[in-house]
Amino acid sequence: MSLTYVLEVVLAVLVLGAAVWTIVARSAFxxxxxxxxxxxxxxxxxxxxxxxxVALTEAAIGxxxxxxxxxxxxxxxxxxxxTSGTGPGLxxxxxxxxxxxxxxxxxxxxxxxxxxxxxxxxxxxxxxLPATGVGNPVTGxxxxxRALDTLLEKVxxxxxxxxxxSFAPDRYWGGHPGLSHRLSADGVLPFFARTLPxxxxxxxxxxxxxxxxxxxxxxxxGTVLAAMWLLVMMAGVRDAPAIRERWLRLALVSGPVVxxxxxxxxxxxxxxxxxxxxxxxxxLILLIEVPMLLTIALALGLLVAGPPERTAQSL
Amino acid sequence: MSAVxxxxxxxxxxxxxxxxxxxxxxxxxxxxTLSRLHALTKADNVGLGLIVIGLLPxxxxxxxxxxxxxxxxLVLLAGATVGQMVARVARRAESPG
Numbered sequence: 441m442s443l444t445y446v447l448e449v450v451l452a453v454l455v456l457g458a459a460v461w462t463i464v465a466r467s468a469f470x471x472x473x474x475x476x477x478x479x480x481x482x483x484x485x486x487x488x489x490x491x492x493x494v495a496l497t498e499a500a501i502g503x504x505x506x507x508x509x510x511x512x513x514x515x516x517x518x519x520x521x522x523t524s525g526t527g528p529g530l531x532x533x534x535x536x537x538x539x540x541x542x543x544x545x546x547x548x549x550x551x552x553x554x555x556x557x558x559x560x561x562x563x564x565x566x567x568x569l570p571a572t573g574v575g576n577p578v579t580g581x582x583x584x585x586r587a588l589d590t591l592l593e594k595v596x597x598x599x600x601x602x603x604x605x606s607f608a609p610d611r612y613w614g615g616h617p618g619l620s621h622r623l624s625a626d627g628v629l630p631f632f633a634r635t636l637p638x639x640x641x642x643x644x645x646x647x648x649x650x651x652x653x654x655x656x657x658x659x660x661x662g663t664v665l666a667a668m669w670l671l672v673m674m675a676g677v678r679d680a681p682a683i684r685e686r687w688l689r690l691a692l693v694s695g696p697v698v699x700x701x702x703x704x705x706x707x708x709x710x711x712x713x714x715x716x717x718x719x720x721x722x723x724l725i726l727l728i729e730v731p732m733l734l735t736i737a738l739a740l741g742l743l744v745a746g747p748p749e750r751t752a753q754s755l
Numbered sequence: 756m757s758a759v760x761x762x763x764x765x766x767x768x769x770x771x772x773x774x775x776x777x778x779x780x781x782x783x784x785x786x787x788t789l790s791r792l793h794a795l796t797k798a799d800n801v802g803l804g805l806i807v808i809g810l811l812p813x814x815x816x817x818x819x820x821x822x823x824x825x826x827x828x829l830v831l832l833a834g835a836t837v838g839q840m841v842a843r844v845a846r847r848a849e850s851p852g
Contacts, residue, residue: 628843632836639829 448488455481468514468521475510479503492655493578496647500663508670508744573722575653582657583725587714591703594696594732597739601692605683607747614684617742618749633675640668648733652722658729662736669741680745682752688738695735699728760812767809774802788845792838799834803827 458481462474479502486495528536565577565585572584582590608615648661673680681688702724703714710717716724778798785791807827814820 628836628839632832635832636829 444488451481451485451488455485468517469511472507472510472514476503476507479507493576493657493660496655496657496660500660500667504667505663505740505744512744512746571718571721572716572725573652574725576651576655576657578655579651579657579725583728584716584721587699587703587728590732591696591699591714594699594735597736598692598696601739601742604743605747608749612748612751614682615748615751616682617680617745617747627675629675630677633671633677637668637672640664640671644668644733644737648729651729652725658732659736662733663740665733665737666740666744669737670744673741673745680742683742683748684752691731691734692738692742693735695728695732698731702728764809764812767805771802771805771809774798774805778802788849789842792842792845796834796838800831803830 455478458474458478462471462478465471465474479498483495483499483503486492486498562577565581568585569575569577569580572580574580574583644661644664646661647656647664648658649656651657651661672678683689702716706715706717707713709715775798778794781794781798782791785794804827807823810823811820814823
């Protein structure tokens with residue numbers, strides 16, 4: 441029994457423990473905290489499986505950003521929590537447990553009955569990778585071989601934000617999201633929000649840049665940038681922008697728009713939608729990734745900031 | 756020389772792990788929030804610091820060593836901030852008004 445094996449077993453037990461804790465926790469807040477720990481442990485599992493790209497995404501999106509969303513939802517719902525009759529009834533709980541159990545068993549069955557060796561496109565990806573100019577196969581798949589999925593993902597992100605904004609009451613439409621009404625000059629959090637972002641912004645851009653040849657990418661980098669922006673807004677160092685701002689909306693759609701434009705040019709230059717001429721594949725991928733980073737950072741930050749709750753004139 | 760460095764690593768990392776263990780015991784056993792925070796932040800700051808110092812000889816390159824130190828500094832910054840904020844909430848909850 442090797443040391444790695446022991447580590448893997450301990451990790452698996454911890455992940456299962458965090459999962460159970462997340463489900464059985466009494467308050468929504470504890471449950472959200474459990475979910476964050478669960479996500480961080482899960483990203484360690486991905487590292488152990490040598491899937492560092494997935495680990496980074498799990499830590500940034502699955503644990504970090506979703507965690508913040510769940511925590512703010514829990515904070516919003518705290519007032520209604522604990523009052524009798526609001527929770528789901530026994531029948532509902534049993535039905536949910538049966539459905540979840542069924543999904544777990546089905547996934548386990550599929551994974552355990554995979555043929556050996558499991559079907560994979562990895563050799564084809566590795567063989568075709570030099571044509572894209574990037575060295576990280578994950579980035580190659582996301583930005584070249586399956587670029588359409590990545591493009592649609594960004595569109596979904598913008599649509600999700602429009603969905604959140606549509607919750608705004610008419611009188612606040614175009615106004616500021618509701619985070620941090622008081623701007624404070626000093627205190628622990630504002631100090632933190634002034635100290636960390638320079639390094640965080642550097643790290644976010646580094647993650648995007650290094651994603652070409654090493655684990656990383658626009659999504660992970662964008663999430664780090666969004667986290668820095670949220671920190672600045674939550675600490676009250678800077679107010680959230682009014683959502684009617686022209687620059688904000690242009691920057692939000694810049695990712696999908698540039699992606700689409702490059703895709704359409706590919707139709708003329710390389711013969712298919714989203715095809716890149718091999719000679720300039722790498723610069724084109726970078727051209728797409730930079731506005732995409734901006735779109736991801738803005739969309740994720742604004743998704744957490746929520747619908748507008750103040751008019752654009754106030755503050 | 757490498758045996759000495761390995762020994763240094765083992766001693767420092769073990770000491771760090773002991774700090775973490777003590778921090779966990781404190782977190783579970785101390786009577787009030789502020790004491791528990793005290794235990795937790797000591798484990799984070801000193802324990803992680805000792806582990807990072809212990810791992811420095813094994814880092815292989817200056818760049819990797821710098822990254823290890825950076826991780827420690829960031830945890831120090833985040834830990835100190837979060838510790839302060841939790842303590843504030845706890846104090847407000849203890850003395851209403």
